[in-house]
Amino acid sequence: MTTINAYLFFDGNCENAFNFYRSVFGGEFAHVGRFSDMPADPNFPIADEVRNQIMHISLPINKDCILMGSDTGGHGGPLTVGNNFSLSINTDSKEKADTFFTKLSADGKVTMAMDKTFWGDYFGMLTDRFGINWMISFAEPA
The missing domain is CATH 3.30.720.100 (Signal recognition particle alu RNA binding heterodimer, srp9/1)
Structure with a gap:
Protein backbone atom coordinates (compact mmCIF):
# COMPACT_ATOMS: atom_id res chain seq x y z
CA MET A 1 0.00 0.00 0.00
CA ASN A 84 6.73 25.31 3.53
CA PHE A 85 5.44 21.81 2.87
CA SER A 86 6.19 18.61 1.00
CA LEU A 87 4.06 15.67 0.05
CA SER A 88 5.43 12.54 1.68
CA ILE A 89 5.00 9.21 -0.11
CA ASN A 90 5.46 6.04 1.92
CA THR A 91 5.63 2.86 -0.16
CA ASP A 92 5.56 -0.84 0.59
CA SER A 93 8.56 -1.66 -1.61
CA LYS A 94 11.96 -0.27 -2.50
CA GLU A 95 11.10 -0.74 -6.18
CA LYS A 96 8.00 1.47 -5.91
CA ALA A 97 10.04 4.11 -4.08
CA ASP A 98 12.62 4.12 -6.88
CA THR A 99 9.92 4.24 -9.58
CA PHE A 100 8.08 7.17 -7.98
CA PHE A 101 11.37 8.99 -7.37
CA THR A 102 12.58 8.52 -10.97
CA LYS A 103 9.29 9.59 -12.53
CA LEU A 104 8.65 12.58 -10.23
CA SER A 105 12.22 13.89 -10.55
CA ALA A 106 12.20 13.86 -14.38
CA ASP A 107 12.93 17.45 -15.46
CA GLY A 108 12.87 18.43 -11.77
CA LYS A 109 15.57 18.82 -9.10
CA VAL A 110 16.87 16.06 -6.82
CA THR A 111 17.48 17.43 -3.32
CA MET A 112 18.56 14.12 -1.76
CA ALA A 113 19.05 10.96 -3.84
CA MET A 114 17.34 7.77 -2.69
CA ASP A 115 19.56 6.02 -0.15
CA LYS A 116 19.53 4.22 3.19
CA THR A 117 19.35 6.74 6.06
CA PHE A 118 20.66 6.72 9.62
CA TRP A 119 17.08 6.20 10.88
CA GLY A 120 16.80 3.05 8.75
CA ASP A 121 14.47 4.07 5.92
CA TYR A 122 15.29 4.13 2.22
CA PHE A 123 14.56 7.81 1.55
CA GLY A 124 14.95 10.66 -0.95
CA MET A 125 13.70 14.20 -1.65
CA LEU A 126 13.03 16.13 -4.83
CA THR A 127 11.19 19.05 -6.38
CA ASP A 128 9.20 18.11 -9.46
CA ARG A 129 9.09 20.13 -12.69
CA PHE A 130 6.04 22.02 -11.35
CA GLY A 131 7.79 23.18 -8.16
CA ILE A 132 6.11 20.68 -5.80
CA ASN A 133 8.36 19.19 -3.11
CA TRP A 134 8.23 15.43 -2.54
CA MET A 135 9.72 13.10 0.09
CA ILE A 136 9.73 9.38 -0.74
CA SER A 137 10.30 6.68 1.84
CA PHE A 138 10.34 2.90 2.18
CA ALA A 139 10.74 1.27 5.58
CA GLU A 140 11.62 -2.42 5.84
CA PRO A 141 8.92 -4.26 7.79
CA ALA A 142 9.89 -4.85 11.42
Missing part, protein backbone atom coordinates in the same frame (compact mmCIF):
# COMPACT_ATOMS: atom_id res chain seq x y z
CA THR A 2 1.19 3.52 -0.78
CA THR A 3 0.15 6.55 1.25
CA ILE A 4 0.64 10.28 0.70
CA ASN A 5 0.76 12.61 3.73
CA ALA A 6 1.49 16.28 4.35
CA TYR A 7 4.94 17.22 5.68
CA LEU A 8 5.13 20.75 7.13
CA PHE A 9 8.28 22.85 7.68
CA PHE A 10 8.75 25.46 10.39
CA ASP A 11 11.32 28.07 11.38
CA GLY A 12 11.95 27.00 14.98
CA ASN A 13 8.34 26.66 16.16
CA CYS A 14 7.51 23.14 14.94
CA GLU A 15 7.08 21.77 18.46
CA ASN A 16 4.62 24.54 19.37
CA ALA A 17 2.68 24.00 16.14
CA PHE A 18 2.45 20.24 16.65
CA ASN A 19 1.33 20.61 20.26
CA PHE A 20 -1.44 22.81 18.87
CA TYR A 21 -2.32 20.25 16.15
CA ARG A 22 -2.40 17.49 18.80
CA SER A 23 -4.87 19.60 20.81
CA VAL A 24 -7.04 19.87 17.70
CA PHE A 25 -6.85 16.27 16.37
CA GLY A 26 -6.05 14.36 19.57
CA GLY A 27 -3.78 11.34 19.76
CA GLU A 28 -0.14 10.98 20.64
CA PHE A 29 3.03 11.63 18.69
CA ALA A 30 4.33 8.48 16.99
CA HIS A 31 7.85 9.95 16.82
CA VAL A 32 9.69 13.04 18.03
CA GLY A 33 13.30 13.42 16.89
CA ARG A 34 15.53 16.42 17.50
CA PHE A 35 18.53 17.64 15.51
CA SER A 36 20.69 16.64 18.50
CA ASP A 37 19.70 13.01 17.77
CA MET A 38 21.48 13.08 14.39
CA PRO A 39 24.93 11.52 14.05
CA ALA A 40 27.66 14.15 13.73
CA ASP A 41 28.48 15.06 10.12
CA PRO A 42 31.16 17.68 9.34
CA ASN A 43 29.36 18.51 6.08
CA PHE A 44 26.18 19.45 7.98
CA PRO A 45 27.17 20.84 11.39
CA ILE A 46 24.29 21.44 13.81
CA ALA A 47 24.40 24.87 15.41
CA ASP A 48 23.86 24.98 19.17
CA GLU A 49 20.75 27.16 18.79
CA VAL A 50 18.94 24.48 16.73
CA ARG A 51 20.07 21.29 18.50
CA ASN A 52 16.79 21.07 20.46
CA GLN A 53 14.59 21.92 17.47
CA ILE A 54 12.49 19.22 15.79
CA MET A 55 14.21 17.17 13.08
CA HIS A 56 11.10 14.99 12.59
CA ILE A 57 7.74 14.67 14.32
CA SER A 58 4.71 12.62 13.34
CA LEU A 59 1.12 12.78 14.59
CA PRO A 60 -1.19 10.01 13.38
CA ILE A 61 -4.59 11.50 12.52
CA ASN A 62 -6.15 8.11 11.69
CA LYS A 63 -4.94 4.74 10.35
CA ASP A 64 -4.39 6.19 6.87
CA CYS A 65 -3.21 9.75 7.57
CA ILE A 66 -0.16 11.07 9.42
CA LEU A 67 0.69 14.76 9.82
CA MET A 68 4.48 15.17 9.83
CA GLY A 69 6.80 18.10 10.33
CA SER A 70 10.24 19.52 10.99
CA ASP A 71 12.06 22.73 11.77
CA THR A 72 14.42 23.79 9.00
CA GLY A 73 17.38 23.72 11.38
CA GLY A 74 19.09 26.27 9.18
CA HIS A 75 19.40 23.79 6.30
CA GLY A 76 17.77 24.09 2.91
CA GLY A 77 17.71 27.89 2.72
CA PRO A 78 15.24 30.33 4.17
CA LEU A 79 11.74 29.16 5.00
CA THR A 80 9.02 30.61 2.80
CA VAL A 81 5.64 30.66 4.54
CA GLY A 82 3.00 29.39 2.12
CA ASN A 83 5.45 27.04 0.41
Whole structure:
Protein backbone atom coordinates (compact mmCIF):
# COMPACT_ATOMS: atom_id res chain seq x y z
CA MET A 1 0.00 0.00 0.00
CA THR A 2 1.19 3.52 -0.78
CA THR A 3 0.15 6.55 1.25
CA ILE A 4 0.64 10.28 0.70
CA ASN A 5 0.76 12.61 3.73
CA ALA A 6 1.49 16.28 4.35
CA TYR A 7 4.94 17.22 5.68
CA LEU A 8 5.13 20.75 7.13
CA PHE A 9 8.28 22.85 7.68
CA PHE A 10 8.75 25.46 10.39
CA ASP A 11 11.32 28.07 11.38
CA GLY A 12 11.95 27.00 14.98
CA ASN A 13 8.34 26.66 16.16
CA CYS A 14 7.51 23.14 14.94
CA GLU A 15 7.08 21.77 18.46
CA ASN A 16 4.62 24.54 19.37
CA ALA A 17 2.68 24.00 16.14
CA PHE A 18 2.45 20.24 16.65
CA ASN A 19 1.33 20.61 20.26
CA PHE A 20 -1.44 22.81 18.87
CA TYR A 21 -2.32 20.25 16.15
CA ARG A 22 -2.40 17.49 18.80
CA SER A 23 -4.87 19.60 20.81
CA VAL A 24 -7.04 19.87 17.70
CA PHE A 25 -6.85 16.27 16.37
CA GLY A 26 -6.05 14.36 19.57
CA GLY A 27 -3.78 11.34 19.76
CA GLU A 28 -0.14 10.98 20.64
CA PHE A 29 3.03 11.63 18.69
CA ALA A 30 4.33 8.48 16.99
CA HIS A 31 7.85 9.95 16.82
CA VAL A 32 9.69 13.04 18.03
CA GLY A 33 13.30 13.42 16.89
CA ARG A 34 15.53 16.42 17.50
CA PHE A 35 18.53 17.64 15.51
CA SER A 36 20.69 16.64 18.50
CA ASP A 37 19.70 13.01 17.77
CA MET A 38 21.48 13.08 14.39
CA PRO A 39 24.93 11.52 14.05
CA ALA A 40 27.66 14.15 13.73
CA ASP A 41 28.48 15.06 10.12
CA PRO A 42 31.16 17.68 9.34
CA ASN A 43 29.36 18.51 6.08
CA PHE A 44 26.18 19.45 7.98
CA PRO A 45 27.17 20.84 11.39
CA ILE A 46 24.29 21.44 13.81
CA ALA A 47 24.40 24.87 15.41
CA ASP A 48 23.86 24.98 19.17
CA GLU A 49 20.75 27.16 18.79
CA VAL A 50 18.94 24.48 16.73
CA ARG A 51 20.07 21.29 18.50
CA ASN A 52 16.79 21.07 20.46
CA GLN A 53 14.59 21.92 17.47
CA ILE A 54 12.49 19.22 15.79
CA MET A 55 14.21 17.17 13.08
CA HIS A 56 11.10 14.99 12.59
CA ILE A 57 7.74 14.67 14.32
CA SER A 58 4.71 12.62 13.34
CA LEU A 59 1.12 12.78 14.59
CA PRO A 60 -1.19 10.01 13.38
CA ILE A 61 -4.59 11.50 12.52
CA ASN A 62 -6.15 8.11 11.69
CA LYS A 63 -4.94 4.74 10.35
CA ASP A 64 -4.39 6.19 6.87
CA CYS A 65 -3.21 9.75 7.57
CA ILE A 66 -0.16 11.07 9.42
CA LEU A 67 0.69 14.76 9.82
CA MET A 68 4.48 15.17 9.83
CA GLY A 69 6.80 18.10 10.33
CA SER A 70 10.24 19.52 10.99
CA ASP A 71 12.06 22.73 11.77
CA THR A 72 14.42 23.79 9.00
CA GLY A 73 17.38 23.72 11.38
CA GLY A 74 19.09 26.27 9.18
CA HIS A 75 19.40 23.79 6.30
CA GLY A 76 17.77 24.09 2.91
CA GLY A 77 17.71 27.89 2.72
CA PRO A 78 15.24 30.33 4.17
CA LEU A 79 11.74 29.16 5.00
CA THR A 80 9.02 30.61 2.80
CA VAL A 81 5.64 30.66 4.54
CA GLY A 82 3.00 29.39 2.12
CA ASN A 83 5.45 27.04 0.41
CA ASN A 84 6.73 25.31 3.53
CA PHE A 85 5.44 21.81 2.87
CA SER A 86 6.19 18.61 1.00
CA LEU A 87 4.06 15.67 0.05
CA SER A 88 5.43 12.54 1.68
CA ILE A 89 5.00 9.21 -0.11
CA ASN A 90 5.46 6.04 1.92
CA THR A 91 5.63 2.86 -0.16
CA ASP A 92 5.56 -0.84 0.59
CA SER A 93 8.56 -1.66 -1.61
CA LYS A 94 11.96 -0.27 -2.50
CA GLU A 95 11.10 -0.74 -6.18
CA LYS A 96 8.00 1.47 -5.91
CA ALA A 97 10.04 4.11 -4.08
CA ASP A 98 12.62 4.12 -6.88
CA THR A 99 9.92 4.24 -9.58
CA PHE A 100 8.08 7.17 -7.98
CA PHE A 101 11.37 8.99 -7.37
CA THR A 102 12.58 8.52 -10.97
CA LYS A 103 9.29 9.59 -12.53
CA LEU A 104 8.65 12.58 -10.23
CA SER A 105 12.22 13.89 -10.55
CA ALA A 106 12.20 13.86 -14.38
CA ASP A 107 12.93 17.45 -15.46
CA GLY A 108 12.87 18.43 -11.77
CA LYS A 109 15.57 18.82 -9.10
CA VAL A 110 16.87 16.06 -6.82
CA THR A 111 17.48 17.43 -3.32
CA MET A 112 18.56 14.12 -1.76
CA ALA A 113 19.05 10.96 -3.84
CA MET A 114 17.34 7.77 -2.69
CA ASP A 115 19.56 6.02 -0.15
CA LYS A 116 19.53 4.22 3.19
CA THR A 117 19.35 6.74 6.06
CA PHE A 118 20.66 6.72 9.62
CA TRP A 119 17.08 6.20 10.88
CA GLY A 120 16.80 3.05 8.75
CA ASP A 121 14.47 4.07 5.92
CA TYR A 122 15.29 4.13 2.22
CA PHE A 123 14.56 7.81 1.55
CA GLY A 124 14.95 10.66 -0.95
CA MET A 125 13.70 14.20 -1.65
CA LEU A 126 13.03 16.13 -4.83
CA THR A 127 11.19 19.05 -6.38
CA ASP A 128 9.20 18.11 -9.46
CA ARG A 129 9.09 20.13 -12.69
CA PHE A 130 6.04 22.02 -11.35
CA GLY A 131 7.79 23.18 -8.16
CA ILE A 132 6.11 20.68 -5.80
CA ASN A 133 8.36 19.19 -3.11
CA TRP A 134 8.23 15.43 -2.54
CA MET A 135 9.72 13.10 0.09
CA ILE A 136 9.73 9.38 -0.74
CA SER A 137 10.30 6.68 1.84
CA PHE A 138 10.34 2.90 2.18
CA ALA A 139 10.74 1.27 5.58
CA GLU A 140 11.62 -2.42 5.84
CA PRO A 141 8.92 -4.26 7.79
CA ALA A 142 9.89 -4.85 11.42
